[in-house]
Amino acid sequence: MPDETTNAPQSPNADDTKRYTPQELEPRLQAVWDADPALYAADPITSGKPKYYVLEMLPYPSGKLHMGHVRNYSIGDALARYQWMNGFNVLHPMGWDSFGLPAENAAIKNNTPPREWTLNNIAEMRKQFARVGFSYDWSREVTTCLPDYYRWNQWFFLEMLKRDLAFRRKSKVNWCPNCNTVLANEQVISGCCWRHEDTLVEQRDLTQWFFRITKYADELLDGLDTMDGWPDKVRTMQRNWIGRSEGAEVTFAVDGCTDSMTITVFTTRIDTIFGASSLQLAPDHPIIQHWAAMDAKLGEAVDAMLAEQKTARDTDMLGELPKHGVPTGREVINPFNGEKLPVWVANYVLSGYGTGAVMSVPAHDERDFEFATKYNLPIKRVVAPNLDTTDLPLPYTDKAEAVLIDSGAWTGEAALEAQEKMAKHAEAGGFGKRTTTYRLKDWGVSRQRYWGTPIPVVYCDKCGMLPVPEDQLPILLPEQIDLADVDGSPLGRVPSFVNTTCPQCDGPARRETDTMDTFVDSSWYFYRYTDPKNSTAPFDSDVANHWFPIDQYIGGVEHAILHLIYSRFWTKVMRDIGLIKNSEPATRLFTQGMVIKDGAKMSKSLGNIVSPDEMIGKYGADATRMYALFAAPPDRDLDWQEQGVAGVYRFLSRVYRLTTKFAPGLRPGHTIFARDGGSAEGQKLLRTLHQTIAKITLDFSGRWHFNTCIASIMILVNEISASEALMDSGVISRVTQREIFSTLTLILAPFAPFLAQELWTELGNDGVVFRQPWPQADEELAREDEIEIPVQVNGKLVTVIKLDAAADVEAIKAAALADEKVAARIAGKQIVKIVAVPGKLVNLVVKG
RNA sequence: GCCCGGGUGGUGAAAUGGCAGACACAGCGGACUUAAAAUCCGCAGACCUUAAACGGUCGUGCCGGUUCGAGUCCGGCCCCGGGCACCA
Numbered sequence: 001m002p003d004e005t006t007n008a009p010q011s012p013n014a015d016d017t018k019r020y021t022p023q024e025l026e027p028r029l030q031a032v033w034d035a036d037p038a039l040y041a042a043d044p045i046t047s048g049k050p051k052y053y054v055l056e057m058l059p060y061p062s063g064k065l066h067m068g069h070v071r072n073y074s075i076g077d078a079l080a081r082y083q084w085m086n087g088f089n090v091l092h093p094m095g096w097d098s099f100g101l102p103a104e105n106a107a108i109k110n111n112t113p114p115r116e117w118t119l120n121n122i123a124e125m126r127k128q129f130a131r132v133g134f135s136y137d138w139s140r141e142v143t144t145c146l147p148d149y150y151r152w153n154q155w156f157f158l159e160m161l162k163r164d165l166a167f168r169r170k171s172k173v174n175w176c177p178n179c180n181t182v183l184a185n186e187q188v189i190s191g192c193c194w195r196h197e198d199t200l201v202e203q204r205d206l207t208q209w210f211f212r213i214t215k216y217a218d219e220l221l222d223g224l225d226t227m228d229g230w231p232d233k234v235r236t237m238q239r240n241w242i243g244r245s246e247g248a249e250v251t252f253a254v255d256g257c258t259d260s261m262t263i264t265v266f267t268t269r270i271d272t273i274f275g276a277s278s279l280q281l282a283p284d285h286p287i288i289q290h291w292a293a294m295d296a297k298l299g300e301a302v303d304a305m306l307a308e309q310k311t312a313r314d315t316d317m318l319g320e321l322p323k324h325g326v327p328t329g330r331e332v333i334n335p336f337n338g339e340k341l342p343v344w345v346a347n348y349v350l351s352g353y354g355t356g357a358v359m360s361v362p363a364h365d366e367r368d369f370e371f372a373t374k375y376n377l378p379i380k381r382v383v384a385p386n387l388d389t390t391d392l393p394l395p396y397t398d399k400a401e402a403v404l405i406d407s408g409a410w411t412g413e414a415a416l417e418a419q420e421k422m423a424k425h426a427e428a429g430g431f432g433k434r435t436t437t438y439r440l441k442d443w444g445v446s447r448q449r450y451w452g453t454p455i456p457v458v459y460c461d462k463c464g465m466l467p468v469p470e471d472q473l474p475i476l477l478p479e480q481i482d483l484a485d486v487d488g489s490p491l492g493r494v495p496s497f498v499n500t501t502c503p504q505c506d507g508p509a510r511r512e513t514d515t516m517d518t519f520v521d522s523s524w525y526f527y528r529y530t531d532p533k534n535s536t537a538p539f540d541s542d543v544a545n546h547w548f549p550i551d552q553y554i555g556g557v558e559h560a561i562l563h564l565i566y567s568r569f570w571t572k573v574m575r576d577i578g579l580i581k582n583s584e585p586a587t588r589l590f591t592q593g594m595v596i597k598d599g600a601k602m603s604k605s606l607g608n609i610v611s612p613d614e615m616i617g618k619y620g621a622d623a624t625r626m627y628a629l630f631a632a633p634p635d636r637d638l639d640w641q642e643q644g645v646a647g648v649y650r651f652l653s654r655v656y657r658l659t660t661k662f663a664p665g666l667r668p669g670h671t672i673f674a675r676d677g678g679s680a681e682g683q684k685l686l687r688t689l690h691q692t693i694a695k696i697t698l699d700f701s702g703r704w705h706f707n708t709c710i711a712s713i714m715i716l717v718n719e720i721s722a723s724e725a726l727m728d729s730g731v732i733s734r735v736t737q738r739e740i741f742s743t744l745t746l747i748l749a750p751f752a753p754f755l756a757q758e759l760w761t762e763l764g765n766d767g768v769v770f771r772q773p774w775p776q777a778d779e780e781l782a783r784e785d786e787i788e789i790p791v792q793v794n795g796k797l798v799t800v801i802k803l804d805a806a807a808d809v810e811a812i813k814a815a816a817l818a819d820e821k822v823a824a825r826i827a828g829k830q831i832v833k834i835v836a837v838p839g840k841l842v843n844l845v846v847k848g
Numbered sequence: 849g850c851c852c853g854g855g856u857g858g859u860g861a862a863a864u865g866g867c868a869g870a871c872a873c874a875g876c877g878g879a880c881u882u883a884a885a886a887u888c889c890g891c892a893g894a895c896c897u898u899a900a901a902c903g904g905u906c907g908u909g910c911c912g913g914u915u916c917g918a919g920u921c922c923g924g925c926c927c928c929g930g931g932c933a934c935c936a
Contacts, residue, residue: 232853348934358936643874652886707871712870713871792866
């Protein structure tokens, strides 16, 4: 076959000056893609292709796409397209986390019903998504505020109720005395009401629904050890959040109390119990409340303490309160040695952790030491490094290398062993036991709000609390309701909703008027994507088991605790119900950095918001999303600089100009092709091309430094650009040109899909560019035959020598020693050693 | 206080023990243009030396260590960002 190299030079193309206009190109291609709903749809699970589930966290439909979204979804989109090109059956869905407070705020402000406001926003955002060109399978769209989704929240609630994973308990909630209503935590701003900035929020006791997440505390914690596809940061944050702490409970009898009253403390240092000099109780401990009721002076002190704590909590200064306390006048007996210890009430003891009571061991605990010093309580040393070294400064908190002193029968024991033995002793004596406490609390899901999933239970005066029978689901949210200045749950003011009949006795009954936390919606939405239209179950188990676990989950680190712990919990519950087989929702998690501007997070109040619409209007979607990937590695914060977007736009323009210039001569059928064996320049371009493929392929496999992937494509394009004249003249053959340009188009596809598609077509190809096979790097073509080797003398660079890439140690040494500059540098000195690393460098170690 | 990140040119950054600053932004110089924009070409860490070139020295927050060789590994600090925080 004839080689194009020998052909006459190509004449300059008439279209030489064709301009890159994403404003024309992108909407045109989007219209084509929109017309094909199957384009981004996953194949049936029977397709036999390996599956890949890539998921980005679903947005709240505020109506405005922001740069954080663009960044998050550009990462996921690049990955989805890359995996399609690698032959995977890709599931890449999107939905709307559409219940929640903003819809209610908007309703009050604009007099628009929350449903209407939300659905309008969704429509608006779906348009914005399309404009950016994200590859979502919209046939699987999940909208959490619609009954076909939230009915399954209700179904899960009933399942939880059956399994005693949902329960009711009295609990504190935020209450604004000015609005006369309950506030969500998010509505409390620096301790004040969001609508009345001068009104301090109160705590009120209300009966609330909880999910028993603490039942899974150990599994949630232990699972983290094996989740090596999740960032350490997230795993650490979850570990701290769960906060498992192993220790012991010890029960002290109250002295001189006829009705055998006792106080139980939690301690992680039972080995220090011989050094206890008092007991400290939280001011809201039941026994303190009991004693305060009988002792006016104590009652006054306790009330003052509680008031102080409330103010501190409201102003977020709880941690800064100075430690103080008052003696109750009562004493307890240390069960280990019969010593009498005074009982105090102290403001630093938390009622919500452990038992709300601690034994104070000033010699071996920082806080107890501070407290005892302040009130002149005895400080008794009972732990020391060894029996001879007993004068180290206090408090002495080491326990790994320590022995007990002055501790009765346990004196001389190693502290850690003593912990075991003393706990057993307490257990045998019936005044204590080993125990584990957690910082993790059960998940309070009741919200006294309107725009959420109604909790499916009714209350009957005769029969009590009853679950709504499954066949009555969904309990629909009523539509036209007045949300302004509601006292308590808005649903409580809708008689047609509240009043119902008892499923048991048919008598009158009232519905629960609280709704569920919106985190319920986002705890399992990604399972619904696998079977979004199912009307008889939340999803089909076989289908979910095919797709799960999620191969790659991508989102902001701000969800490291709440969403990512709730959804792990939900997965375990669904597994135990028998719906799924996996115990964790996602194999790999990626948390991208924030988008910032001028060093600060983009926010309305700072006025530094950059709108994606504006960027896309000016530079196009491809440039906007490519900049989001190019400006920083995806896990780091990204400082948005518009001039950088302009730079990417210029780069894409260059790609467009070059490709469209040469494309007409490269279309199939235009010429007969055979691979170019000729020009050295062509070989050099092919070498760079294949090195670029290899680099990007490697990065997609784990490191995800898309910024350097894009940089390497820029290097390639710079080289192509520098060879333009050689391509014009035909020195670089059309065969090579065709390989260069079509491969360039393919490797651009994950990052700049519109441009890649346009150029793919320009090159005379049919079909969709991101369904073409990902190019394979040819090692032969990528190999360098001559490389530059730095030569160092005593670790300092002296020169760089050119050598055959295959040069071995001896050849490198010889070449280095033969170099003039090297010779001058080592003249008169003795060579001690030569370190030569093939392909890397030579280092001559000399002395004298 | 504890636990994670991070600290490199004017800026965003690159360099997975081997030539520090790839790629890009901003800047400067030039070509094209009546002019400007766009585009293209070139320069570009700091300092010293020089008419210029050549050349040299220093340089990745600070101090020390390991190594033929450290931005990278180890030890000790400092600063910035994030998370948790009287958690017994």
